[in-house]
Amino acid sequence: MIWFSALVLIPLAAIVVTAIDGGWGIFWNTITNGQTLSAIKLTVFTAAGVTLVNIIMGPLIAWVLVRDRFWGKSVLEVMIDIPFALPTIVAGLVLLSLYGTDSPLGIDIANKRPAVFLAFLFVTLPFVVRMVQPVLEELDRDVEEAAASLGANRITTFRRIILPSLTPAIAAGAALSFARGVSEYGSLVLLSGNLPFKTEVTSVRILSSIENDNVAGAAAVATVLLAISLTVIVVLDLIQRRVAARG
Amino acid sequence: MSIEVRGLNKKFGDFVALDDVNVSIPTGQLTALLGPSGGGKSTLLRIIAGLEKGDSGTVNIEGVDATNLPAQKRNVGFVFQHYAVFKHMTVAKNVAFGLEIRKRPKDEIEHRVDELLKLVHLSQFSHRLPSQLSGGQRQRMALARALAVEPSVLLLDEPFGALDAKVRKELRDWLRRLHDDVHVTTVFVTHDQEEALEVADEIVVVNEGRVEQVGTPDQLYDEPANDFVMSFLGEVTHLGGVSLRPHDIELDTQPRLAGGVEGTVSRMVRIGFEVRLTVLTVDGDEVSVVVTRTHARSFGLEEGSTVWLTPADGATLIPRMAVAG
Numbered sequence: 001m002i003w004f005s006a007l008v009l010i011p012l013a014a015i016v017v018t019a020i021d022g023g024w025g026i027f028w029n030t031i032t033n034g035q036t037l038s039a040i041k042l043t044v045f046t047a048a049g050v051t052l053v054n055i056i057m058g059p060l061i062a063w064v065l066v067r068d069r070f071w072g073k074s075v076l077e078v079m080i081d082i083p084f085a086l087p088t089i090v091a092g093l094v095l096l097s098l099y100g101t102d103s104p105l106g107i108d109i110a111n112k113r114p115a116v117f118l119a120f121l122f123v124t125l126p127f128v129v130r131m132v133q134p135v136l137e138e139l140d141r142d143v144e145e146a147a148a149s150l151g152a153n154r155i156t157t158f159r160r161i162i163l164p165s166l167t168p169a170i171a172a173g174a175a176l177s178f179a180r181g182v183s184e185y186g187s188l189v190l191l192s193g194n195l196p197f198k199t200e201v202t203s204v205r206i207l208s209s210i211e212n213d214n215v216a217g218a219a220a221v222a223t224v225l226l227a228i229s230l231t232v233i234v235v236l237d238l239i240q241r242r243v244a245a246r247g
Numbered sequence: 248m249s250i251e252v253r254g255l256n257k258k259f260g261d262f263v264a265l266d267d268v269n270v271s272i273p274t275g276q277l278t279a280l281l282g283p284s285g286g287g288k289s290t291l292l293r294i295i296a297g298l299e300k301g302d303s304g305t306v307n308i309e310g311v312d313a314t315n316l317p318a319q320k321r322n323v324g325f326v327f328q329h330y331a332v333f334k335h336m337t338v339a340k341n342v343a344f345g346l347e348i349r350k351r352p353k354d355e356i357e358h359r360v361d362e363l364l365k366l367v368h369l370s371q372f373s374h375r376l377p378s379q380l381s382g383g384q385r386q387r388m389a390l391a392r393a394l395a396v397e398p399s400v401l402l403l404d405e406p407f408g409a410l411d412a413k414v415r416k417e418l419r420d421w422l423r424r425l426h427d428d429v430h431v432t433t434v435f436v437t438h439d440q441e442e443a444l445e446v447a448d449e450i451v452v453v454n455e456g457r458v459e460q461v462g463t464p465d466q467l468y469d470e471p472a473n474d475f476v477m478s479f480l481g482e483v484t485h486l487g488g489v490s491l492r493p494h495d496i497e498l499d500t501q502p503r504l505a506g507g508v509e510g511t512v513s514r515m516v517r518i519g520f521e522v523r524l525t526v527l528t529v530d531g532d533e534v535s536v537v538v539t540r541t542h543a544r545s546f547g548l549e550e551g552s553t554v555w556l557t558p559a560d561g562a563t564l565i566p567r568m569a570v571a572g
Contacts, residue, residue, distance in 0.1 A: 142331035145298050146389075148318040149325040150345035150396055160344075164335045 012226065018219035030209075030220040038197045039205040040221070042116065044228055046201075047181030050120040054177045055170055058128025059136075065129070066136045080130070083123050088186025091122055096190045111193035116201060119188035120181040127180065128173030135169040171240035175233045182229055249274040249400055249432040250295060255304030257290055257456075264290040265301070266456040272400075272434055272449075277426045279447035280436045283479070287456040288436045289404055295434070296402050297321045309399045324393030324431075328405040330385040332377035338388050339364065339373040345396035363391040366425070383414040387421075394429065403435035407442070419446055440480050444468065452476050469563055477565060484535040485567050486528075486556060493523070493535040495562030499555050500546050507555035510534065515543075515550050526554060 019027055030036055065077060083091065095118060100110045109115045139162065147157040185203040192199040202225055209218035250272035257265040264287045272278050280288040293299040295306055297318035305314045313321050333341050339360050346356045364370045367387040369380075377385055386406060393401060406422070407415040423446050426433055437443050443450050444464045452459040452467065452475075460472040471477035474490055484493045487508055499507065510528035517523075522543040524536045534556060538548075548554070558564055 140329070140331060142327045142329060143333065145318070146325065146327060146331040146392075147333075147344070149296055149298070149321075149323060150392065151319045151322075151348045152344075153319055156348060161333055 015219050015222050015226065018215060019223040021216065021219075023216075026216050027220045027223075030214075030217040031224050035196045035200070036202075036205055036221055039200045039202045040224060040228075042113070042200070043182055043202045043225075046113075046116050046120055047178050048232075050117060050124055050181050051174050051178045053121060054124055054128045055174050058125075058173055058177075059132050059166060059170060061129045062132040062136050065133060080126050084126050088123060088184070089190075091187040092119065092190040095119055095122060095187060100191060110191055111195060111199060113192075113199055115191040115193075116188050116199055119191060120184055123184055123187050124177040124180050127177040128170060131169040131173035131176070132166055135166055139165060168240050171236045175236045178232050178236075179229050182225055248272065249309055250434070251305075251307040252291070252295065253305045253307070255291070255294065255306070256302045257287075257294065257299070258302055263456050265294075268304070268453075268456070268458055270451055270458055270461070272432065272451075274432050275430050276448040277423070277433045277435070277446060279443035279450045280434060280453055281440060281443040281447075281450050281479070282438065282453035282459075284438055286454045288438075288453040291453065292402050292404055292434060292436050295400075296323050296325045298325070322396065322399050324396065324398035324401040326386070326389050326393050326401070326403040326406050328408045330377070330382070330389050330409075332385055332389060334377055337374050337376060338369060338380070341377065341388055342391045342395050344392060349396065359395060363395055366394075366428075367391045381414075382410050383418055386410065386418065390422075390425075394431070398431065401431050401433045403433065405436050405438070408437075415442075422446060444480070452479065454479070471563065471565060474565065474567070477563070482535065482537075485532060486534050486558060487530065487532070488567050489558065489564040490567050491558055491562050491564050493537040495559045496534065496536045497557050497559045498524075498536055498538055498542075498546070499557075500548075500552065502555045504555065504557045507557045508532075508534075509553065509555055512548060512550055512552045512554060515548065522548070524548070526556060528556070 031040075061080070065073070065080075086094075095115075096110070098105060099107050099115065099118065101108055109118065143161060144157055147161050152160065183203060184201070185207075188201065189204060192201070194200045194204045202221055206218045206221050209215075209221065248271040250270070252268055252270045255265050255268040257263075266287075268287075268291060270291070280291060282288045290299060294301045295308070297313065297316060297320075301314075305312060307313060308321060308323070318325075333344065336344070342360045342363055343356050346359060351359075360373070361370070364373055367390060369384060369388055369391065372380060372384065377388065380388065390403075390406075407418050410418065419442055422435075435446075444467075447464060449461065450464055450467050451461050454475055460467060460476045462470075467476060468480055471480065474483075477483055477490055482493050483490050484496070485491075486496060497504065502509070508528045508530065510526040510532075512524050513527045513533075514525040515522060517540065520540050522538050522540055524538065524543075526534045526536055528534060536556065546552075546554075
């Protein structure tokens, strides 16, 4: 508990305190400022969208990794973790060179909103996959065979037996993926161009607040982000409990 | 006949799991597939259930050619060694699963689940999760779940293998009584000869992918077709060129009976009411003999005693084979 407090609770509390110290006026002004609001909206919606994609793609990739055998599987296995291992600014460089103005693929999304989406997608890819994979590996084949012998086809077995077992892992992965998306900085800062009202995300906004000596403003934005992340994590947890209980 | 298996072959890579197996399983009976681990009996059961496919041969269930039917269309109940419970569902939901898939009316499902839970003595646990049940209770739930769909045959793969000895014995008796009530054609796999002898109406002995013998427990025990069946169903020892059970040897401290073989007691182990002796005969054989404790005491037996051994009247004797089991 002391460990947890020192690492998590005290810094979080400090942010909230700093935000309140600045006074309600500054807090309110900062977060209702058009530029900030637009940054928050962009960040949250993009992170939510990316998380949705991960909820669908993550289990699929995990399924392929666990159940299928194919040439190059172990390579793919390692590749999944690259977004984890790569410093985010390097990821940003890779994305910039691939999808920037001189794109060898002819796809130029520099300074556009898809750049933010793509960067989020890149860094959050491993979360759901890595959460679901061990659960899928632990899943008894017996259970699927039992469902089949009771008359269930593949789809019913997946929906009624496999999916409920995976839900907690998917939810946990989704929460991580969302949180990571909201906090992402390095990988998108190069490709997105950080244009106010267009491609500027909250983490960039917070940094510029601090650079302008507006610590209270930065803390205010951070507090809002904190609240949103907390809400999403709690909501995902509730959904997960509901689904798991329903069967 | 309820299940007819003809010319079934199955290989896993180079390993021959089943080698031209032919079996007929009678309707309404409790049949045991008995054999050592890795002998192919589980594979045979899984092929009957449609969970595995044979390389060649046919499976016929209740007059329907099931060889190419997928598991979900065969209407067989299957019970797994490790229960295969649906962890996230309550006991009642587990049992209801097969009926819900068949889209039966809700009140019918509820009624049937109640009935089955009563049958397996789990009524008071209907709202619990499987993780809150003991192993024996989980297996009874799995049995109720398999019975819910009114299968034409019930298949059990080492159903009591994961349970401790006491629960295993209780469930074994209970399965026998349940079968007397329900009368569904039942096949269970076991490597425990005592279990098979005690519970089954008929036993199919499977070894190294082949059927060694089919018969009632008495037939198998009294008239084993070969050395393997004899040794698998109980202890076997060899006395003067024949195989026989250690308790079927009569022992005396005087050469009273004709044809007695002389020997010396080299080892003596008392286990409860019985005494196990190892006797070295003058022919150079090492013979195991089991006598009761009272018997041993009346002869004043001890290590080093000289005794005479003869096969008892009515003992099961089969000629000893080159490679004795």
